[in-house]
Amino acid sequence: MPISRALLTAPLVLTLLALGTASLPSEPHLPPASSYLPRLVVEGRAPAAAFLARRDTPGQAARYRSTGPGIGVADRFRAGSVTKTFVATVVLQLAEEGVLRLEDSVEDHLPGLVRGHGNDGSALTLRALLTHTSGLYDYTAALPAADPVLSGAAGPSAQPLTPAAAVRAAVSRPPVTAPGSYAYSNTNYVLLGLVVQRATGRPYATEIRRRILSPLRLTGTSLPGARAPLPLPHSRAYHRSPTDGALRDVTSAGPWFSGAAGELVSTLGDLDRFYGALLGGRLLPPARLATLLDTGASGGVYGMGIYPQELSCGATVWGHNGHITGSYVRTAATRDGRHVLTFRVNTGTPPGADLEAELLEAEFCPRVRSEVP
Template sequence: MPTFRALLAAPLVLSLLVPGTACPSSEPHLTPAASYLPRLLVQGGAPAAALLTRNSATAPGRAYASAGPGIGQRDRFRAGSVTKTFIATVILQLAGEGRLKLSSPVERYLPGLIRGHGNDGRRITLRALLTHTSGLPDHAAGLPAGTPSMTGRAGPSGRPPSAEASVRAASARRPAAAPGRYAYSNTGYLTLGLVIQRVTGHSYATEIRRRVLVPLRLGGTSLPGARTGLPAPHSRGYYRDPRDGSLRDVTAMDPRLAGAAGEMVSTLADLNRFYAALLGGRLLPPSQQATLLNTRTAHGAYGMGVYPEKLSCGVTVWGHNGRAPGSYVRTAATRDGRHIITFRINTDTLSDTRLEPALLEAEFCRP
């Protein structure tokens, strides 16, 4: 485990990767966002960070940069809530095939699952789940990333509760917000994972593999289920204890508590390829593509599995972030998917929250 002084001294490792060619010079042109990577270590307290960008509108190839020891371009890492974009994609594909309706209540697919304290599956639609406007309490609320409960070792059986049990437990609490009001809730996406299984007869993991991972050749992306380890290659993941700032290795964890809301493992290149394909219209018919990016239901805060962020230069980027024990990742792209960046750190929080928007500004607003 490197000391903080070693982290400050760690060199910034930069390279330009153009498929099929060597680096053209010892000082290649790099994405402006790369200059922020050392700041993620010094100001943000991350042990290491990396990013991968692609801008097909201006140049071929990809720009990769990393800072800090022990993190590589091809590393697998826990992608957390980025899983939600994959879940939303499958739901929208099923809607396009006429196998479900976004306006249908949850009760139609999962009778009796959501009941109690004002939570009623007869009145909550799939659209509300997708846009976080259902009012359902978050089953993971109050469980800090990296705690035993978050890693799925809190139950008396030594296993995390099933998705059904988590949804029922959340439904037994009072709504987090009035129906129709945006309130981010992992419970809604756990429920959507169950809807996929009910409609298709297959798990959401199987449908994601069949519909997205295989067609796009996302060989570094997986849904681990009960597997606690990460596939090779991977770096270590660390949880920062808020009490004393110490780092604890949480690389191995049970991802089942996150489930359809956040269990995915992926790579920088796979996430860039996925969001480029999704925003470029390769995964959804035009009607469902428009629905994906329609933020009216969530009053501008969220589409379906993606959210917009308007930058100071007027550019709006689309994508998602993901947080899991030992990992934080953010993908952002222009609406057409032609300019895209994914960056990650190998801990779950940045101590300076201003760094992420500054990094995005550098990438999308500077020439």
């Protein structure tokens, strides 16, 4: 996957809770994605997991499933790098309006910010930031605390990392690749957040609210900045320390370092609606949507804030994942946006790529029968 992937110790009694229809009545042979939820809990080392799938077919309700204690369909959770799809959408809207151009250089909008140690903002375009082909070092790899949860850096009193400080941390290191080569870097989207603010005079979060959240009525989605509390309702979030293996409750840990690269808080339903609307053409005109989905610059790996995944049945789904302290989420949708699935676990430990692919195939490959161990 193009995203870097960074339990309770008592035994869990895994119970499947079914709300909504049990399966799509027109496809009774479809392997239910819910069959994979217990494995998400075990292999993701999470106390609980949930998914919500919707399809724009008359008479067919959205399907929700969960397993494990204390997780609900309306829960707010931290969505991590799913934020990037929202940011990319706003940038392309601004390009459509002529406020900026994708071939503008970073230097055009943020003079002097990307400079030194082999970094040159005048040689990097906004297109390169959007497609992760800038070569910029990922600032999250330069953070001083190896385990911010244990050090207390992610707690309620944490001092947020400003976007400028994040960029300075990145450009204090040489580029990881030459411009034009794909290398996923959170620095790219922190810079895009700053570009949006410079181009519009308003913070990127304000632009996301007015351009996406309000029109689509995504009332469970917010961009809280570095504020720690999750809005209600929410389930608990957990983190297993890499230093001593201990489990920590990190529900109150805010996105102190994430910014435009990963601060979004959302719900299963809101993410389903957003990706359905985006791919369905409600947020971008056809030519700009095609640009968003063009993976040519990255060698087929990544578009602009979104990436494809080809399944074994030949279907390709589009979406993004989010990996942040206490939360892992994945949304995938068909190209027309009419069939969307979002699932999450309430730790930052992602399930394996094979399991994730199996779950997506159970949902999007009706002719493929998968045996659930």
